[in-house]
Amino acid sequence: MSTPEFTAVRETLDRQALQQYIDLTPRQLSFQHCVFDGEDLEGLALGQALFVGCSLAGTRLRRASLTGTRWRGCRAGGADFELADLTDASFESCDLNNTQWRRARLSSAAFVEVKLTGARFTEAQTLGMRLAQSLAVNADLRGMSFRKQVLDGLNFEGADLSGCDFTDTVWQECSLANAALKGARFARADLRRARLGEVQVGDLLQHYQGSIMSVDQAAAIVAALGVQVI
Numbered sequence: 001m002s003t004p005e006f007t008a009v010r011e012t013l014d015r016q017a018l019q020q021y022i023d024l025t026p027r028q029l030s031f032q033h034c035v036f037d038g039e040d041l042e043g044l045a046l047g048q049a050l051f052v053g054c055s056l057a058g059t060r061l062r063r064a065s066l067t068g069t070r071w072r073g074c075r076a077g078g079a080d081f082e083l084a085d086l087t088d089a090s091f092e093s094c095d096l097n098n099t100q101w102r103r104a105r106l107s108s109a110a111f112v113e114v115k116l117t118g119a120r121f122t123e124a125q126t127l128g129m130r131l132a133q134s135l136a137v138n139a140d141l142r143g144m145s146f147r148k149q150v151l152d153g154l155n156f157e158g159a160d161l162s163g164c165d166f167t168d169t170v171w172q173e174c175s176l177a178n179a180a181l182k183g184a185r186f187a188r189a190d191l192r193r194a195r196l197g198e199v200q201v202g203d204l205l206q207h208y209q210g211s212i213m214s215v216d217q218a219a220a221i222v223a224a225l226g227v228q229v230i
Contacts, residue, residue, distance in 0.1 A: 005030050005050075014039055022046065157197075186211040 006027040011017070012035040021029055022045060029049040040060045047067040056076040064084045071091045082102040090110040098118040106121075108128040116131075120140040127145070133153035141156075145165040154174045162182040170190045177197025187210035199208070199221050 007032060008034055010034065015041055015044070018044065181207040188212065192217070 006021065006024050007030040008021060009032045011031075013021075013031075018036070018039075018041065029046065031049065031051050031054050033053040034051075035055045036059045037055055037057045038059060039056075041064055042060055042062045043064060044061075045065040046069060047065050048069065049066075050070045050072075051074050052072045054071075054074045056074060056079050058078045059076065060080045061084050062080055062082045064081075066081075066089055067085050067087045069086065069089045071089070071094050073093045074091075075095045076099060077095055077097045078099065079096070080100045081104045082100055083104060084101075085105045086109050087105050087107045088109065089106070090112070091114050092110075092112045094114045096111075096119060097115050099116070100120050101124045102120060102122045103124060104121075105125045106129045107125055109126075110130045111132070111134055112130075113133045115135045116139050117135055117137045118139060119136065121144065122140060122142070124144075129144070130149070131146075131151070131154055135155045136159050137155055138158040139156075140160045141164060142160050143163040144161075146169050147165050148168045150170045150172065151166075151174050152172045156179045157175050157177045158179065160180045161176075161184050162180050164181075164184045166189045167185050167187045168189065169186075171192075171194035173193060175195040175197070176191075177195055179197075184207055186208050189211045191208070191211050192214040196213075196217060199217075204221070
């Protein structure tokens with residue numbers, strides 16, 4: 001028998017009001033078009049909750065229990081998820097620009113069609129985390145593993161991908177232009193459908209060694225040296 005759902009619709013909720021809803025457990029919580037802007041929700045237990053069309057701009061969610069939560073069409077620019085547990089959480093069509101995820105648990109979390117421009121994932125636990133059809137421009141994704149994933153529709157322009165593991169990945173309609181790649185690994189990565197931006201010969205040895213590129217990509221790199229390819 002499924003757990004009954006308690007739904008709040010178009011409410012502006014502070015910490016006290018939200019805690020009252022949490023105390024209604026074992027009901028599953030659902031928030032439709034609610035506003036939490038700027039609230040301090042640190043440490044609250046919201047596992048399995050559903051958020052649809054909610055606004056959480058600048059909301060503090062540090063150390064919150066958010067396992068299995070679902071987020072659809074939410075606006076959470078500048079929200080702070082530091083040390084939060086988001087295992088198995090899913091975000092779809094959300095604005096997560098300039099969010100903080102320092103040391104958050106994001107194992108098996110999914111981000112689809114989201115905006116993560118300027119987001120920071122410092123020391124986050126990201127085993128099995130999936131990104132798709134998303135903007136990660138100027139994001140800090142250092143040290144993350146994407147090993148054996150199919151990367152589809154990701155814009156990593158200007159992102160810090162230092163130390164990332166892209167071994168055996170397949171890239172589809174992605175951009176790596178101006179990304180920081182120090183220590184990143186691309187062994188057997190198929191980059192033929194990725195936009196690499198300006199690549200120097202030294203980058204091939206330092207960053208892209210062992211990767212697979214198209215003839216056109218290789219020709220563009222050689223042409224940048226002033227060598228004519230016929």
